[in-house]
Amino acid sequence: MSKPNYTGIYHMVSQENFEEYLAALDVNYALRKVVCILKPSKHIEHNLNSGEMKIKTVTTFRNFDMDFTLGQEFTEDLGPVDGRKCQTTVNWDGDKLVCEQRGEKEGRGWTHWLEGNLLHLEMRVQDVTAKQVFKKAE
Structure with a gap:
């Protein structure tokens, strides 16, 4: 089975349970409210x-960059302002990208997958799951 190429620009079209996810990460109330009204886009380059x-x-609030090689652990900067970091590894699980993060919160990670022109992102921490869906720009 060939792996999909995730390269593209994707704009968010929906999100579910995101405020609860941020609360589980101990993000303060005011910042959660701001972050939940943002409509991020994802710019992905995939070799x-x-x-x-x-x-x-x-x-419009802040940009986040994540550069990595699949299967290789790297140190991810989770909070440039407060210095939070974790050890992160992203691997294939079939045609999905699965990220496992160690060191910040137990059970934290995410999964990306494509369905047509939609990019799905499921984020998890402990027993809380949030989902965002993005549509590929034409």
């Missing part, structure tokens, strides 16, 4: 041959 990926989440 299928090398496994290198760049995921840039762009908002």
Whole structure:
């Protein structure tokens, strides 16, 4: 089975349970309210041959960059302001990208998968799951 190429620009079309997810991450109330009204886009560069990926989440509030190689653990900067970091590994699970994060919160990670022109993102921490759906730009 060939792996899908995630390269593209995707704009958020929906989200579920995101405030609860942020609360489980101990994000303060005011910041949760701000973050939940943002409509991020994801700019993804994916090299299928090398496994290198760049995921840039762009908002009017703040941008987040994540550069990694599939299957290789790296230190992820979770909170540039307060210095939170964790050890992160992203691997294939079939045609889905699955991220496991260690060191910040138990059971934290995410899964990305494509269905047509939709990019799905399921985020989890402990027993809380949130979902966002993005549509690929034409």
